[in-house]
Amino acid sequence: MAKQHLETSGAEGSAGEAVAAYLREQATEFLRSLRQHRESGGSAPGGTAEEAAGAARALRRSARRVSGTLHTFRPLLDPEWSDALRPELAWLSGTLAQEHAYAGRLERLLSALHRLSGAHAVPAQTPAAPPGRVGTAQLSRTENTASGNLTVGAAKAGALLERQLTLARTRAHSTALQALGSSRFHAVADNVAVLASEVPLRATTADLDALAASARSRLAEAVAALPLHRAGHPYNAEALVQGLTADTAPPSQDAPWHHVRLLLRLHRYAQEVVPCGPGTGGGPADAETEAAAALDRHRDAAEAAAAAAHAARTPRIAPATAYALGVLHADQRHDVEAARFAFQRAWLKEAVHTT
Amino acid sequence: MAKQHLETSGAEGSAGEAVAAYLREQATEFLRSLRQHRESGGSAPGGTAEEAAGAARALRRSARRVSGTLHTFRPLLDPEWSDALRPELAWLSGTLAQEHAYAGRLERLLSALHRLSGAHAVPAQTPAAPPGRVGTAQLSRTENTASGNLTVGAAKAGALLERQLTLARTRAHSTALQALGSSRFHAVADNVAVLASEVPLRATTADLDALAASARSRLAEAVAALPLHRAGHPYNAEALVQGLTADTAPPSQDAPWHHVRLLLRLHRYAQEVVPCGPGTGGGPADAETEAAAALDRHRDAAEAAAAAAHAARTPRIAPATAYALGVLHADQRHDVEAARFAFQRAWLKEAVHTT
Numbered sequence: 001m002a003k004q005h006l007e008t009s010g011a012e013g014s015a016g017e018a019v020a021a022y023l024r025e026q027a028t029e030f031l032r033s034l035r036q037h038r039e040s041g042g043s044a045p046g047g048t049a050e051e052a053a054g055a056a057r058a059l060r061r062s063a064r065r066v067s068g069t070l071h072t073f074r075p076l077l078d079p080e081w082s083d084a085l086r087p088e089l090a091w092l093s094g095t096l097a098q099e100h101a102y103a104g105r106l107e108r109l110l111s112a113l114h115r116l117s118g119a120h121a122v123p124a125q126t127p128a129a130p131p132g133r134v135g136t137a138q139l140s141r142t143e144n145t146a147s148g149n150l151t152v153g154a155a156k157a158g159a160l161l162e163r164q165l166t167l168a169r170t171r172a173h174s175t176a177l178q179a180l181g182s183s184r185f186h187a188v189a190d191n192v193a194v195l196a197s198e199v200p201l202r203a204t205t206a207d208l209d210a211l212a213a214s215a216r217s218r219l220a221e222a223v224a225a226l227p228l229h230r231a232g233h234p235y236n237a238e239a240l241v242q243g244l245t246a247d248t249a250p251p252s253q254d255a256p257w258h259h260v261r262l263l264l265r266l267h268r269y270a271q272e273v274v275p276c277g278p279g280t281g282g283g284p285a286d287a288e289t290e291a292a293a294a295l296d297r298h299r300d301a302a303e304a305a306a307a308a309a310h311a312a313r314t315p316r317i318a319p320a321t322a323y324a325l326g327v328l329h330a331d332q333r334h335d336v337e338a339a340r341f342a343f344q345r346a347w348l349k350e351a352v353h354t355t
Numbered sequence: 356m357a358k359q360h361l362e363t364s365g366a367e368g369s370a371g372e373a374v375a376a377y378l379r380e381q382a383t384e385f386l387r388s389l390r391q392h393r394e395s396g397g398s399a400p401g402g403t404a405e406e407a408a409g410a411a412r413a414l415r416r417s418a419r420r421v422s423g424t425l426h427t428f429r430p431l432l433d434p435e436w437s438d439a440l441r442p443e444l445a446w447l448s449g450t451l452a453q454e455h456a457y458a459g460r461l462e463r464l465l466s467a468l469h470r471l472s473g474a475h476a477v478p479a480q481t482p483a484a485p486p487g488r489v490g491t492a493q494l495s496r497t498e499n500t501a502s503g504n505l506t507v508g509a510a511k512a513g514a515l516l517e518r519q520l521t522l523a524r525t526r527a528h529s530t531a532l533q534a535l536g537s538s539r540f541h542a543v544a545d546n547v548a549v550l551a552s553e554v555p556l557r558a559t560t561a562d563l564d565a566l567a568a569s570a571r572s573r574l575a576e577a578v579a580a581l582p583l584h585r586a587g588h589p590y591n592a593e594a595l596v597q598g599l600t601a602d603t604a605p606p607s608q609d610a611p612w613h614h615v616r617l618l619l620r621l622h623r624y625a626q627e628v629v630p631c632g633p634g635t636g637g638g639p640a641d642a643e644t645e646a647a648a649a650l651d652r653h654r655d656a657a658e659a660a661a662a663a664a665h666a667a668r669t670p671r672i673a674p675a676t677a678y679a680l681g682v683l684h685a686d687q688r689h690d691v692e693a694a695r696f697a698f699q700r701a702w703l704k705e706a707v708h709t710t
Contacts, residue, residue, distance in 0.1 A: 113599070115592070115595075115596055116595060116596070116597070116598045116599040116600075117597070117599045117600055118596065118597035118599075118600040151599055151600050153599065154599040154600075234589030234590060234693070234696060235589060235590075235689070235690070235692065235693030235696060237470070237686070237689065237690070237693075240470075240471060240682070240686055240689075241470055241471070241473065242471070242472070242473035243471045243682055243686075244468070244471040244472045244473075244506055244508065244509040244679055244682055245471075245472055245473040245506050245509075312674070312675075312678045317674050318674070319667070319672050319673070319674050319676070319677035320667075320677065321674070322674035322675065322677040322678040322681065323667045323677040323678065323680060323681040323684075324599055324681060325678060325681065326677065326678040326679060326680065326681020326682040326683075326684070326685070327595070327598055327599055327681040327682070327684055327685045328681075329678075329681070329682055329685075330681070330682045330684075330685030330686055330689070331592070331595055331598075331685055334590070334592065334595075334685070334689055335590070335592070337590065338589070338590030338592075341589060341590060342590075
């Protein structure tokens, strides 16, 4: 199918060529990361887990960029072909992200528990460490200095979270390995290989800048719908509202922020394709990086808070453990609010530069 | 003894006279409030609990002012006499404050639980309501809309706090009534009655403005020792550090802020004596009121957080109750941090006006 469209792609001009060049570059990077992952990780004896994790990260990075570019510049590309590939890329990067996410979540929660327990050292855990190797050494330290049952509660909460998230991480690791060996994955890799040599463009008069500008205005609209005014007032206590009602993990108030996170990502990938697109004067890049980091932090804190709430619903836990998990949940929701504040600040800077 | 000093007080001039006028005024107010309290509250059949609470508040208000003035302007007064009266006034206002404090703490915690449970209405409880009348009606509402055991946890946590703090309040009420009927209290009232007619001044060259300025500089020094820079960065997460270690209620990090609260109060009373004292140009009064309100909020939130932590150590509570109390504790520590931020902002304004 790609072939057929390539034959008719003589008229697309430089707009299509810019997108094609970017997609070729990302597809090549995808294939390189895949090779590296096969050589270093999984079942290969020579590689280290860190190398495998690095390769998986690079693989996800390029998969996200290919998928985002297919979305934003859809009118320049064979729609049927790219509409078929995008969900497959999302499945792949989602599956590969899980292991890393569980490791990061555990690290975040243990680090918060240490802060809450007054331990000064933060566990020096690498999210890339293979599952099962995460020790309880750090937590037992707090138990030694325990001055009351609340600190024992923190240690027990840490052990519980470690058990639950390490199990989830191990499962995610197996799922990722299975995915990388599946025929579904090989079909994705084949399609990306097509992109690396011949991007399926189509004849169109669509304008590159206009498409990048659309990505930007979708982002701006979604940001305008956020409760930014409230977020700009520190300590508004918004993130904990209904913190004791939710039986389902992420509160609905988080959803618009998660959505903006995805739209900001799409906008940033579009900027990579059209470096001097609308609104880029060299200034806002830093503010955008800051805004993106704030939304990553928002997502991570929200998921960590949900994991603490989830752990608190484990049957037969001690009240002191549940109490510590409650404090931890609220602490992470506090960080959700802090991330919104940080985003609001970064976005103001961004707006100053571009308007 | 007062008489003897009054006889030698011809040389003290207008400095002593300004203090004496203020003390007479506050002592008169004290005696008026006391009369009102006897008429309305306690065992009198005609009065309402609200009137009694209002009178007790006015009594504490003037007791604090008399005590603060005796402290700040000590060189102008008979030292032996005022050194003997001050701890007695502190005992009195401390004893009378307890009932009100427990009522306010319960109201604050229930209101926070409602916010955390997603209930929109805040319980319309008056802290002045007599003990035992605080109902559980508000909390059962959250139980009706419960979507999971966490909301049941919030309802149970609310019921537990209500039980504990209502008991504490009832005890404080009895203690206050006993205190008001004690010979110790009658001795205090007699001494205040002396103040209302003849303030025991002593011959001195001490300067009124210099004494007020000293109160101000003691405050400024204590504020300079606060971690204001950190407090000025919102979401620094400082107030929850060691939130899971403390077996004793108020963390040591709160103490310097509580100390500043008392010094700010002394400074403000000194300003009432010397209205045009150093640093008052008409501007900073609002900022000072704001700063004082922030430190009251700091104290209230810290004590509410401690009450939640204390309730969590009740034997045989359900994990869901303990979890809700953990969230509530962290929420109140969050408000401690917010109050520090508010104080820092108000203090900056104050500094702009006076330097």
